[in-house]
Amino acid sequence: MHGLRRRRRGLLVLTSLATAVLVASTAPTAAAKPRPADPLKWQVEAIHHTGAVGVHAEVASPDARDSAYAGTAAMNTGRPMPRDGRFRIGSATKTLTATVVLQLVGEGRMSLEDTVEQWLPGVVRGNGNDGSQITVRQLLQHTSGIPDVKPEIPALNSANGYRAERYRTYTAEELVERAMRNRPDFPPGRGWSYSNTNYTIAAMIIHKVTGRSWATEVHDRIIRPLSLTDTTTPDTFPFILGPNARGYAAFGTDRSIDVTTLNPSMAVGSGSIISTAHDLNRFYAALLGGRLLAPAQLDEMTTTMPAPELGVRYGLGLAEIPLPCGGSYFGHRGELLGYVTWGGATRDGTRTAVVYVTSDGGQDTQQAMTTLMGRELCRTRS
Numbered sequence: 238m239h240g241l242r243r244r245r246r247g248l249l250v251l252t253s254l255a256t257a258v259l260v261a262s263t264a265p266t267a268a269a270k271p272r273p274a275d276p277l278k279w280q281v282e283a284i285h286h287t288g289a290v291g292v293h294a295e296v297a298s299p300d301a302r303d304s305a306y307a308g309t310a311a312m313n314t315g316r317p318m319p320r321d322g323r324f325r326i327g328s329a330t331k332t333l334t335a336t337v338v339l340q341l342v343g344e345g346r347m348s349l350e351d352t353v354e355q356w357l358p359g360v361v362r363g364n365g366n367d368g369s370q371i372t373v374r375q376l377l378q379h380t381s382g383i384p385d386v387k388p389e390i391p392a393l394n395s396a397n398g399y400r401a402e403r404y405r406t407y408t409a410e411e412l413v414e415r416a417m418r419n420r421p422d423f424p425p426g427r428g429w430s431y432s433n434t435n436y437t438i439a440a441m442i443i444h445k446v447t448g449r450s451w452a453t454e455v456h457d458r459i460i461r462p463l464s465l466t467d468t469t470t471p472d473t474f475p476f477i478l479g480p481n482a483r484g485y486a487a488f489g490t491d492r493s494i495d496v497t498t499l500n501p502s503m504a505v506g507s508g509s510i511i512s513t514a515h516d517l518n519r520f521y522a523a524l525l526g527g528r529l530l531a532p533a534q535l536d537e538m539t540t541t542m543p544a545p546e547l548g549v550r551y552g553l554g555l556a557e558i559p560l561p562c563g564g565s566y567f568g569h570r571g572e573l574l575g576y577v578t579w580g581g582a583t584r585d586g587t588r589t590a591v592v593y594v595t596s597d598g599g600q601d602t603q604q605a606m607t608t609l610m611g612r613e614l615c616r617t618r619s
Contacts (some may be wrong), residue, residue: 242340250252251347251470257487259298260351262357263543265491267538273429273437275305276369276541276612276616277294277296277303277305277609277613278305278307279296279305279339279409280305280440280605280608280609280613281293281294281305281307281361281592281607281609282307282580283422283605284307284592284594284602284605284606284609285307285308286543286568287383287599287601287605288598288599288601288606289307289593289594289595289596289598290309290311290312290482290483290485290595291306291307291308291309291310291318291482291491291594291604291616292306292307292318292589292592292593292594292595293305293306293322293482293514293592293593294309294514294591294592294593295514295515295518295587295590295591295610296506296518296588296589296590296613297402297515297518297519297588297589297590298586298588298589299308302515302518303593303609304320304321306318306320306603308595309451309482309556310322310481310482310483310595311483312483312485312493312495313330313581316364317484318482319480319481320480321467321480321513321514322479322480322481322482322513323467323477323479323480323511323513323576324388324412324477324481324482324483324484324511324513324576324578324593325477325499325502325508325509325510325511325571325572325575325576325580326472326503326508326510326511326512326517326569326571326573326575326576326580327508327570327572327573327576327578328433328435328507328508328570328572329510329512329517329569329570329571329574329578329580330504330506330507330508330509330510330569330571331436331506331507331508331554331569332449332520332554332569333455333510333520333553334436334439334440334455334506334507335377335436335439335538336444336445336458336459336524336529336530336557337440337451337455337458337459337594338377338439338442338553339530339534339535339537339553340529340530340534340537341443341446341447342534342537343521343530343533343534344381346446346447347373347442348373348419349371349372349373349374349377349448349537349553350373350374350544351372351373351596352368352369352370352371352372352373353368353369353371353372353373353438353442354367354368354371356441356442356445356446357438357441357442357445359466360410360413360438361383361413361438362417363417364417364418364420364421365420365421366417366420366421367404367425368553370421370424370425372425372490372543373439373442373544374425375426375433375435375483376434376436376438376439376442377436377439377442377554378388378429378433378464378507378542378551378552378553379430379434379435379544379551380423380425380426380427380428380429380542381435382417382421382422382424382425382426382428382430382451382505382584382615383416383432383435383438383573384416384417384420384421384422384424384432384434384521385431385432385433385434386412386413386415386416386432386433386434387414387429389415389418390402390415390503391525392405392408392411392499392503392556392574393472393503393574394488395488395492396486396492396494398409398486399486399488399494399496399499399574403496403498404475404498404500405500405502406473406500406502407500407502407505408502409437409438409440409506410441410599412433412434412436412437412503412505413434413441413521414435415435416432417553417555427490429542429543429544429545429546429551430546431544431546433468433470433504433507433508435507436506436508436554437507438491439484439503439505439506440506440507441505442567448502448582451505451506451561452505454488455465455470455471455510458529459520459529462525463519463520463528465512465516465519465520465524466516467479467512467513467515467516468511468512468513468516468520469504469508469510469511469512470509470510471501471509471511471527472501472502472505472509473500473501473502474501475498475499475500475501476497476498476604477497477511481497482595483495483497483498483575483595484496484574484576484596485575485595485597486574486575486594486596486597487596487597492601493597495575496574496575499573499575500527501573504573506539506570508571508573509573514580514591514592514593517578517580517589517604518582518589518590518591519572519589520568520613521568521580521581521582521586521589521591522586522587522589523545523586524582524586525582525583525584525585526577526587527557527588537551537552537553538552538554538555539555539557539567539584540552540553540555541555541556541557544556550565552567553568554568554569555567555568556568556570556581558607558610558611559611560579560611560614560615562611562615564583564584565583565584566581566583566610566614567582567584568579568580568581568583568610570589571593572598575595575596575604576593576594576595577593577594577596577598577603577606578592578594579591579592579593579609579610580592580608581608581614582614583614588608588614590609590613591615592609594607605610
C-alpha cells in the first residue's frame with residue numbers, strides 16, 4: 238500500500254479496499270439466493286472470475302480445516318494450483334514484526350513509548366524527519382508520519398524497474414535513507430498514513446535491542462515455537478522453494494509479467510516473509526488465542542484507531558475489520574509483487590481464514606476477497 242498524496246495506484250488500491258470492506262459488511266442483504274453445497278469453493282471461483290490467475294483459500298477452526306482452489310499455477314497452462322502452496326505474504330509480515338516488538342516490550346527490554354532516536358541515533362533525520370519525536374508505538378500504528386519507501390524502489394513500480402533490480406540487495410539502512418529523501422506526511426501523532434518504512438525501522442530496532450537479526454528473532458520467537466514448517470524469512474534469497482504458483486503483476490498496465498523471482502530484502506520487516514495459508518491460519522489462531530503475547534501486549538495490539546486510508550481500524554500491526562454478522566475480526570492485507578492476501582481471525586482466535594491470489598488485486602478482486610473473509614469468519618461449521 239502507498240501514501241495517498243504521492244501515488245495514484247496506491248489511491249486506487251486503498252479506495253478499492255475501503256469499498257470492498259463496506260460491501261462485505263453489508264453482504265447479508267443480498268443473501269436470499271440459494272447457497273451452493275460448497276460455499277467456500279463457490280467464493281474462490283468467484284474471486285478467480287474477477288481476473289485472478291490463481292486463488293487458494295483455507296478456513297480453520299479447532300475441529301475443522303477446509304480449503305478450496307481455483308485457476309492455475311501458471312498463466313496459460315492447465316497446471317492446477319498447488320496444495321498448500323507457498324507464496325509471498327507481503328504486508329501480513331507486519332503482524333509478525335509487531336508481535337516480536339510487543340514480546341520485547343512484555344519482557345521489559347523496550348517500551349512502546351521509546352523514541353526511534355533512543356535506539357537508532359541519527360537514522361531518521363533530514364527533510365523534516367526527526368526520530369527523536371517518533372515513538373515505537375507510532376511506528377507500529379502508522380501514525381509516525383514517516384514517508385513510505387515503496388515509491389523509491391524501482392522493482393516495485395514498473396516492469397522495467399523489476400527486470401533491472403529484481404536481484405538487487407538492499408540494506409535496511411539504505412531503505413530508510415531512501416525514505417528520508419521525502420518530507421514527513423504529517424507531524425508525528427497528528428495523522429494516519431500507511432508506510433512500509435515504519436516496519437523496516439521496527440526491524441532495525443529489534444536487531445538493536447536483541448543483538449540478533451529481525452529474521453532470527455521472528456524464526457525463534459514465532460516460526461519455530463509454532464512449527465510453521467512452510468514459513469521462511471528469506472533475507473536476500475530470490476526464489477520460492479517448495480510447491481508454489483507463479484505470481485504476476487501488471488504495474489498499472491494491461492499486460493502482466495511473471496514476477497515470482499524477487500530479492501525480498503527491499504521489504505525487510507514489512508513484507509518479505511514466505512508462508513502458506515495453513516501456516517498463516519495457525520499463526521493467527523495462536524496470536525489471537527493468547528499464545529504469543531501476554532494479555533497486556535495483546536490488548537495493546539488490538540486497541541485500534543480509525544485508519545481512513547484503509548476504511549477500517551488499525552492497531553499495532555493488526556487491522557480491525559467489521560463482520561457482516563456483527564462484531565469484527567483482526568487481520569492484515571498483504572501484497573508483494575504477484576501475490577495479494579487477506580488473513581485474520583475472530584477475536585478469540587477460534588476461527589481463522591486466509592485467501593490469496595497470484596496476480597494484481599483490482600477492485601473486483603479485493604471486494605470478492607474481503608467478502609469471503611467476512612462470510613467465512615461468520616459462518617458456523619458443524
